[in-house]
Amino acid sequence: QKEVEQDPGPLSVPEGAIVSLNCTYSNSAFQYFMWYRQYSRKGPELLMYTYSSGNKEDGRFTAQVDKSSKYISLFIRDSQPSDSATYLCAMRSWGGATNKLIFGTGTLLAVQP
Amino acid sequence: DTGVSQDPRHKITKRGQNVTFRCDPISEHNRLYWYRQTLGQGPEFLTYFQNEAQLEKSRLLSDRFSAERPKGSFSTLEIQRTEQGDSAMYLCASSSRQKNYEQYFGPGTRLTVT
Numbered sequence: 673q674k675e676v677e678q679d680p681g682p683l684s685v686p687e688g689a690i691v692s693l694n695c696t697y698s699n700s701a702f703q704y705f706m707w708y709r710q711y712s713r714k715g716p717e718l719l720m721y722t723y724s725s726g727n728k729e730d731g732r733f734t735a736q737v738d739k740s741s742k743y744i745s746l747f748i749r750d751s752q753p754s755d756s757a758t759y760l761c762a763m764r765s766w767g768g769a770t771n772k773l774i775f776g777t778g779t780l781l782a783v784q785p
Numbered sequence: 786d787t788g789v790s791q792d793p794r795h796k797i798t799k800r801g802q803n804v805t806f807r808c809d810p811i812s813e814h815n816r817l818y819w820y821r822q823t824l825g826q827g828p829e830f831l832t833y834f835q836n837e838a839q840l841e842k843s844r845l846l847s848d849r850f851s852a853e854r855p856k857g858s859f860s861t862l863e864i865q866r867t868e869q870g871d872s873a874m875y876l877c878a879s880s881s882r883q884k885n886y887e888q889y890f891g892p893g894t895r896l897t898v899t
Contacts, residue, residue: 680825708890715789715876715890716828723885760827771886772818772841775827 675699678761678776687785691748695761695776698742702774703766705737707746710758710778719759720746751783787811789891791877797897798867805863806894810879817860818888819852820876821845828876828890834860867898 678695685691693707704723708716720735722728728735734747744763748755758778764771790809798804810817815836820828831850832842836857846852849867854860864871874895878888 676827678827706887713874713893713895715791715892718887718889721885721887762827771816771880771888772830772833773820773828773888775829777825777827 673698675774676761676763676776679779680777682780682782684782684784685751687751687753687783689751689783691746691751691755691781691783693746693748693759693761693779693781695744695763696742697744697763697774699763699765699774700739700742701765702763704764705735705744706762706773707733707735708760708762708775709755710760712757716760751781753783753785756781756783789877789879789889791875791891791894793894794892795895795897797899799899800869801866803863803865804867804896805861806875806877806896808860808862808877808879808891810859810877811881811889814879814881814889815857816880816886817854818878818880819860819862820878820890822874822876822893823872831862864896867896869898872896872898 707720710716725739732749736745760778761776762773817834819831822828834854849865874893878890880886
């Protein structure tokens with residue numbers, strides 16, 4: 673079983689819809705949670721960065737972390753065609769020597785105009 | 786503040802050849818990471834530097850792979866005797882304590898081994 677599970681999609685929504693993207697994880701040591709957006713053949717771009725449980729909002733994006741359920745979510749409001757990309761969740765534990773990230777497989781999102 | 790840059794962006798090589806990739810991190814970022822991403826998968830950690838010291842290597846990094854970060858600035862990743870299974874996107878990221886060790890990625894180098 674992978675440490676981080678993410679539905680690969682594809683997920684297709686109409687423009688203006690609210691999008692919900694999710695990941696589950698098994699390692700209770702994870703404390704930092706991130707969402708990256710990756711356009712085709714480009715590097716991942718950091719969207720949201722949260723520590724421990726709770727919500728964080730940035731414009732149309734809201735990240736939620738529920739450590740008790742080992743479940744994280746990214747919500748995109750008023751989705752736009754330009755949001756069409758692969759969304760990767762990533763996480764890491766606190767401390768240690770590396771801060772290496774463990775990624776999900778990514779969810780491919782298509783927002784239809 | 787320029788982002789992470791990688792060179793080349795694309796590399797096509799024949800099986801058995803050696804290749805070298807370069808990564809220039811965001812200036813003053815003391816941590817530098819290499820990841821590999823294959824089609825339909827998330828990036829997988831390969832190795833990590835803090836300044837010039839290579840502090841961790843994944844078991845994915847076979848003996849044919851070597852990475853350096855002389856003087857704690859840019860880094861190189863070399864693959865010797867390339868195999869078709871090495872075809873992937875090689876991503877570099879950097880981070881700093883001042884930014885909570887958030888990792889910022891470069892555009893990647895896409896390697897195709899024929």
